[in-house]
Amino acid sequence: MSVQSGNKMKGSEGIAVIDVIIIVSQLIAVFAFGIWVSQRSNRNTLTGYFLAGRKMSWWLVGLSLFVSNVGNATFLGIAGAASSRGFPVIAYEFSAVFCLLMLGNLFMPVYLASGVFTMPQYIQRRYGGNRLSIFLAITMLIAGVTANLCGEMYAGIILIQQTLGWPLYVSLCAILLMTAIYTMSGGLTAVVYTDALQSVIIIIGSLILTVIAFVHIGVTEFPTLYMEAIPNETRSIENNSCGVPQESDWHIFHPADDPQYPWPGVGFGIILLSSYYWCTNQVIVQRSLASKNLNHAKGGSILASYLKILPILIMVYPGMISRALFPDEVACQSPETCLAACGNPKGCADIAYPKLLVALMPTGLKGLMLAAMLAALVSTMTSIFNSLSTLFTMDIWTKMRSSPSDIELLVVGRVTTAVVAVVAVLWLPIIQSYGAGELFFYIQSIASYLYPPVFAIFIVGILWERATEKGAFAALVSGVLLGAARFTSDFFFDSPGCGQVDTRPGITKKLPFLHFALLLFGICLFVIILVSLLTEPMPKEKLVRLTWWTRNVPRTKDRPTMLNQNTSEKESTAETVQTEVREPSPRGKLILKYLCCITERFDVSAEDPESNEDDQSQKKEVSKVKEWILNINIVVCFIFGVVVYILFG
Numbered sequence: 001m002s003v004q005s006g007n008k009m010k011g012s013e014g015i016a017v018i019d020v021i022i023i024v025s026q027l028i029a030v031f032a033f034g035i036w037v038s039q040r041s042n043r044n045t046l047t048g049y050f051l052a053g054r055k056m057s058w059w060l061v062g063l064s065l066f067v068s069n070v071g072n073a074t075f076l077g078i079a080g081a082a083s084s085r086g087f088p089v090i091a092y093e094f095s096a097v098f099c100l101l102m103l104g105n106l107f108m109p110v111y112l113a114s115g116v117f118t119m120p121q122y123i124q125r126r127y128g129g130n131r132l133s134i135f136l137a138i139t140m141l142i143a144g145v146t147a148n149l150c151g152e153m154y155a156g157i158i159l160i161q162q163t164l165g166w167p168l169y170v171s172l173c174a175i176l177l178m179t180a181i182y183t184m185s186g187g188l189t190a191v192v193y194t195d196a197l198q199s200v201i202i203i204i205g206s207l208i209l210t211v212i213a214f215v216h217i218g219v220t221e222f223p224t225l226y227m228e229a230i231p232n233e234t235r236s237i238e239n240n241s242c243g244v245p246q247e248s249d250w251h252i253f254h255p256a257d258d259p260q261y262p263w264p265g266v267g268f269g270i271i272l273l274s275s276y277y278w279c280t281n282q283v284i285v286q287r288s289l290a291s292k293n294l295n296h297a298k299g300g301s302i303l304a305s306y307l308k309i310l311p312i313l314i315m316v317y318p319g320m321i322s323r324a325l326f327p328d329e330v331a332c333q334s335p336e337t338c339l340a341a342c343g344n345p346k347g348c349a350d351i352a353y354p355k356l357l358v359a360l361m362p363t364g365l366k367g368l369m370l371a372a373m374l375a376a377l378v379s380t381m382t383s384i385f386n387s388l389s390t391l392f393t394m395d396i397w398t399k400m401r402s403s404p405s406d407i408e409l410l411v412v413g414r415v416t417t418a419v420v421a422v423v424a425v426l427w428l429p430i431i432q433s434y435g436a437g438e439l440f441f442y443i444q445s446i447a448s449y450l451y452p453p454v455f456a457i458f459i460v461g462i463l464w465e466r467a468t469e470k471g472a473f474a475a476l477v478s479g480v481l482l483g484a485a486r487f488t489s490d491f492f493f494d495s496p497g498c499g500q501v502d503t504r505p506g507i508t509k510k511l512p513f514l515h516f517a518l519l520l521f522g523i524c525l526f527v528i529i530l531v532s533l534l535t536e537p538m539p540k541e542k543l544v545r546l547t548w549w550t551r552n553v554p555r556t557k558d559r560p561t562m563l564n565q566n567t568s569e570k571e572s573t574a575e576t577v578q579t580e581v582r583e584p585s586p587r588g589k590l591i592l593k594y595l596c597c598i599t600e601r602f603d604v605s606a607e608d609p610e611s612n613e614d615d616q617s618q619k620k621e622v623s624k625v626k627e628w629i630l631n632i633n634i635v636v637c638f639i640f641g642v643v644v645y646i647l648f649g
Contacts, residue, residue: 015164015358019367026201026371027178027378058296062303064287065100067202069277069304070311071380072155072373073148075206077440078311079319079356080349083330086226086249086320087648088261089440093311094252094648095270097641099278100308101634104301106548107279108288110462112297113545113552117289119282119458120395126461126546127469128538130399132476137395139454139480140282141388141420147446148283149384149424154431154439155350156377162342162354163370176421179381202376203307205369206314212360213321223250226320229327233334243331245323252649258512260441265514272521273444273514276451280458283387298630305637309644315353322352330355350439389416430491448517449487453479456524462548464532465540471532475524482520486513 081089116122119140124133153175160171217225227245234243248254253263278284291297323330330352332338335345342348361369393413398404404412431442456479457472490513511519544553 015366015370016363018364019370022364022367023371023374026368027374057292058299059303061287061291061296061300062307065284065300065304066307067376068284068287068380068383069096070202070376071152072159072377073151073380073439073443074311075315075373075376076155076158076350076353077151077438077443078315079322079353080351080438081440082316082319083323083352084347084349084438085260086245087316088249088252088254088266090312090316090648091252091261091266091270091645092274092444093308094641094644095274096278096308097305097637097644098271099274100301100305101637102275103279103285103288104298105634107285107458107462108297108301109294109551110546110548111285111289112294115545118390118394119280119285120391122546123457123461123472124395126543127457127467127472128542129469132457132469132473133395134399135473135476135480136454136457137391139450139476140391143446143450143454144283144384144388144391145420145424146427146430147443147450149381149388149420150427150431151439151443152377152381152384153424154428156374156381157428158342158350158439159354159370159373159377162351163358172425175377175381176425178378179385179421201368201372203310203314205365205372206310206318208365209357209361209369210313210318212362213318213356216360217321217324222321222324225324229324229331231327231331231333231337233328233332233337243327243333252645260512262512262515265512265518269448269514269517272455272517273447273451275459276455277447280455282391283383286383286387286390295627295630298634302630302633302637306640309640312648318356319352322356325359326352326355347438385417385420388420389413392416392420445490445513446487448513449483449520450480452517452521453483453524456521456528460525460528461546464529465543465547465549466532466537467528468532468535468538470535471528471530474531475528478527479520479524482523486516 078089078093111122114122114125116125118137120133120137123136124130127133153172156175157168157171160166160174161168164171166174214222226249227247229245231243252261253266254261256262256264288297288300291300328337329341329348332341332348338348339345342351344350357369357373358366390413393409393416397409397412401408431439453476457467457476460467461472543550545551
């Protein structure tokens with residue numbers, strides 16, 4: 001098959017009636033299954049709604065970790081990045097192998113020992129006071145809305161527009177309606193179980209598309225066709241290198257001056273961003289916090305590590321094949337051509353995966369795969385909504401209200417879902433106009449500007465007992481301000497198109513975002529260490545079960561809570577969840593509770609993980625996952641990560 005014949009290939013045969021039936025049927029089935037599961041769980045408790053009752057087995061945790069990461073933003077983003085630059089983008093997935101092992105073996109022992117719902121809650125218990133945890137919660141909310149939630153929404157709109165042909169606002173309303181209802185009614189239990197169900201469909205469906213794509217293009221012809229996939233507008237201009245594939249596209253590591261994938265940034269910067277995402281990101285860690293015990297949390301991390309080999313098969317190769325088949329659309333260069341091809345003058349790389357799906361998948365399988373991707377969209381957005389509502393409810397609202405009832409906190413958590421959805425919709429135009437017009441590039445840029453300061457205070461807090469609240473707060477504030485300044489510079493000084501003069505400031509032009517992430521992390525480490533050494537250290541007795549070195553120290557009931565000395569009794573009370581039963585609400589509140597699926601007989605027996613820790617310790621469960629099996633798999637996973645870097649490096 002030649003490039004010319006590929007260019008003449010029809011882009012889509014449309015969606016048949018049977019495909020629509022399959023899509024609707026599967027979405028209804030997944031939705032019904034999630035609601036049924038949530039009804040069987042104790043979703044009217046804070047632990048049940050936010051942490052699935054802490055009853056998830058290792059295989060459920062592992063599948064949920066994988067599919068929560070592999071949403072539409074990841075599918076379309078990685079496939080789009082691969083269509084334009086080839087293999088380097090897979091470093092983001094391969095790095096997760098090591099970061100997931102770090103989550104299970106370094107971070108989760110401390111998180112579970114501290115007994116927390118959220119990441120800011122851990123920071124508050126570790127460092128004390130309210131200001132650091134509140135500022136951290138706000139930072140995580142901003143990152144979650146602008147990067148995770150908006151990225152998924154944008155990817156879902158592209159998928160629906162390219163496959164079903166629905167208008168923008170119809171697509172957006174459909175996505176929000178399905179996700180919001182599902183999130184508010186189900187809680188984390190529904191998310192985790194449907195994640196497991198959908199992960200099987202996603203993996204099988206995407207592997208089928210990969211096989212069909214390779215059969216269509218030819219395995220042996222694929223490298224040649226990719227290298228020859230040059231848009232006609234580039235061919236028509238002599239000495240024009242815009243949109244021309246390079247030999248380096250087949251390797252992960254590029255020269256240090258590469259604007260997107262410099263080898264120092266790929267080797268260390270991506271590991272840094274992945275460490276935040278997998279080890280301190282509320283959306284991800286919340287799945288591991290829902291596990292039965294530490295062994296199940298470790299087992300889930302190991303399973304997810306093994307599954308990280310799949311993205312190169314189900315995302316990278318399909319993205320490159322799509323570029324080989326449709327270079328004029330996927331690899332368009334001029335704003336006029338791109339606007340006609342996908343409606344985005346900045347570029348059309350993000351349509352690579354849905355275009356390949358609609359063009360090659362046969363009727364029936366096309367509907368199955370679209371249903372799987374839409375289900376993944378709902379699942380991932382549900383995960384994000386659930387985590388963001390947990391952040392706001394447990395780390396901000398409880399500081400604003402001195403003694404909120406459990407019912408009030410659940411109502412606030414569900415209302416937060418609607419609020420962040422509105423904010424995300426208003427932010428969507430920023431994504432399309434940012435940078436080079438690639439979704440994955442936008443997401444990773446945001447990550448580089450917000451994640452390093454957050455990860456710095458976590459890793460230092462866990463490993464260095466001398467770290468103080470003043471040091472962590474100074475590092476977080478200075479890091480976020482520097483990141484915000486860099487994002488502002490990127491937004492107002494747009495990256496040049498092919499053949500255009502680069503007029504950006506030197507620090508933006510000569511410092512790729514991955515290198516900036518490393519620099520920002522180093523600055524934050526310096527600040528937290530310096531300020532901590534200049535301030536009074538935390539008393540040893542206040543760090544029990546809050547660091548790696550004190551995680552196994554038995555907790556006593558009279559252990560001091562990590563609060564500032566000036567914290568009032570009112571603020572201290574707000575730190576924990578009230579467990580007393582309140583009087584019935586007025587009629588208006590009863591209606592609100594009904595709409596939010598909260599029963600009048602509310603179970604408040606076990607809401608605070610720390611308050612009933614002694615009871616839980618008396619009911620130790622014999623883990624079904626043996627320690628020696630876990631240790632062997634940890635070694636195998638680490639070797640596996642090293643091997644894939646060597647093979648594709």
